[in-house]
Amino acid sequence: MALLPQAGIANDFWNRPRELWLYRKSTGEQVRETYWDDGRIIPEGYIRLCKLLRDVQAGQAVQMDIILLDIMRGVYGWFEAYGVTKPLIINSGYRNVHTNAVTEGAARNSMHTYGKATDLWMAGISTEYMARLGVYLSGGGVGYYAQKGFVHLDSGRLRVWRG
Numbered sequence: 001m002a003l004l005p006q007a008g009i010a011n012d013f014w015n016r017p018r019e020l021w022l023y024r025k026s027t028g029e030q031v032r033e034t035y036w037d038d039g040r041i042i043p044e045g046y047i048r049l050c051k052l053l054r055d056v057q058a059g060q061a062v063q064m065d066i067i068l069l070d071i072m073r074g075v076y077g078w079f080e081a082y083g084v085t086k087p088l089i090i091n092s093g094y095r096n097v098h099t100n101a102v103t104e105g106a107a108r109n110s111m112h113t114y115g116k117a118t119d120l121w122m123a124g125i126s127t128e129y130m131a132r133l134g135v136y137l138s139g140g141g142v143g144y145y146a147q148k149g150f151v152h153l154d155s156g157r158l159r160v161w162r163g
Contacts (some may be wrong), residue, residue, distance in 0.1 A: 018073045019045075022052050023087035030087060035069055053093025053118060057103050062094050067155040071139035072118065075153070078133055079122065085159040091119040091150050111141065117154035118143075127151050135160055 018036035023029070031052045035043030049069065054061035076088055095103075095112040111117035121127055130151040131144035143152030145163040152163070 005035065014076060018070065020049055020069065020072055020076055021085075021087040022049065022057070022072075022090050024090050026056060027038070029044075032087070036066070041066070050094075050115075053090065053101050053115075055093075056077050056100045057097050058096050060094070060096055063117040065114070065155045066141065068116050068118065068153070071134070071137060071153050071155060074137045074139065075120075075130065075133055079125070084122075084125070086123055088120045091121070093118045109154045111154035116156060117152060118142070119150045119152050121150045131160075140162055 021032040135143035
C-alpha cells in the first residue's frame with residue numbers, strides 16, 4: 001500500500017465537509033455533492049447522491065446508509081489527498097429484491113437490497129488497489145471482482161471475498 005497521507009490531512013479528515021463525486025456510467029449522470037457538514041446531514045446533497053445510487057432498472061431510490069457513504073468518502077478522500085480528482089464510477093448501488101435476483105443474479109440477502117452497498121471503480125486506478133484500500137478502511141464488506149473490473153463495498157460486517 002502507498003504511503004499514508006500527511007498527518008494534518010489525516011487528523012482532521014472526518015471534521016471537514018464530506019463530499020462525494022460520483023458518476024453513473026449507465027445513465028451518464030454525475031453528482032458532486034456534500035452530504036455531511038458540521039455534524040449533520042446536508043439534505044440536498046444526500047438526496048442527490050441517493051438518487052444517483054438508485055436501482056436504475058426499477059427506477060427506485062432509497063435512503064442510502066450514511067456509513068456506506070462514509071466508506072465511499074474514505075476511498076474518495078484517500079485519492080483526493082494524493083491529488084487524484086476523479087469521480088468514483090458507480091456500477092450499482094441500491095437494488096430492489098427483484099432486480100437483485102433476476103437482473104443481477106446476486107446473493108439473496110445482498111446488502112444492495114438494504115441501501116448498504118455499492119459496486120464501483122475509478123478510472124486509472126487498479127481494482128486490486130481499490131479493494132486493498134477498502135480492506136484497509138475496515139468499514140464493512142469488500143468484494144474484489146477483478147474479471148468484471150469493479151469493487152463491492154458495503155457497510156455490513158467485516159468480510160472479504162473474490163468474485
